[in-house]
Amino acid sequence: MSSDHKRREPGGEAGSSSNQQQVQQPAVAQLSRYESQKRRDWNTFGQYLKNQRPPVAMSQCNYTHVLDFLRYLDQFGKTKVHMQGCVFFGHPDPAGPCTCPLKQAWGSLDALIGRLRAAYEENGGALETNPFASGAIRVYLREVRDSQAKARGIPYKKKKKKRINNPLKAREETTSTTFQLPSS
Numbered sequence: 134m135s136s137d138h139k140r141r142e143p144g145g146e147a148g149s150s151s152n153q154q155q156v157q158q159p160a161v162a163q164l165s166r167y168e169s170q171k172r173r174d175w176n177t178f179g180q181y182l183k184n185q186r187p188p189v190a191m192s193q194c195n196y197t198h199v200l201d202f203l204r205y206l207d208q209f210g211k212t213k214v215h216m217q218g219c220v221f222f223g224h225p226d227p228a229g230p231c232t233c234p235l236k237q238a239w240g241s242l243d244a245l246i247g248r249l250r251a252a253y254e255e256n257g258g259a260l261e262t263n264p265f266a267s268g269a270i271r272v273y274l275r276e277v278r279d280s281q282a283k284a285r286g287i288p289y290k291k292k293k294k295k296r297i298n299n300p301l302k303a304r305e306e307t308t309s310t311t312f313q314l315p316s317s
């Protein structure tokens with residue numbers, strides 16, 4: 134009978150959390166953003182090798198593992214890369230959603246490889262065997278850059294300043310996306 138409507142609130146009011154958090158920086162080693170990112174990348178890659186079956190030792194690692202790693206990372210990507218059949222293919226500013234996959238942006242992969250290449254040598258790897266410096270990686274990154282530039286309608290050009298001298302907007306067929314291959 135004595136069922137009163139008393140509700141117990143399990144300590145709901147602990148509202149004394151101040152917004153002021155004291156950030157204490159460890160005086161031991163103050164790593165730059167680049168350095169800490171590089172260390173994280175290195176650990177991630179090491180973990181990736183360990184998770185392979187059978188696990189791959191860093192000394193056995195070659196460029197194929199690196200390429201697999203880069204493709205593996207695409208599932209965590211946040212950059213929409215339109216496929217050939219998508220109506221937004223080649224449009225830098227899509228007007229609506231589509232079902233094209235998210236991938237790692239070329240710039241992210243390029244920077245990642247740079248950090249891992251440095252980390253490899255800092256961790257005792259030889260310059261000659263550095264898998265991140267492999268020509269195959271360069272080729273792969275170049276292909277990613279080219280395909281993403283087309284798919285997203287964003288040319289990745291830093292240096293060349295082209296005069297915008299194209300009044301013909303009615304017909305924009307950019308079949309000639311040029312980039313230079315180093316003569317090897």
Ligand SMILES: [Zn+2]
Nearest residue numbers: 215219231233
């Ligand atoms: Zn799309």
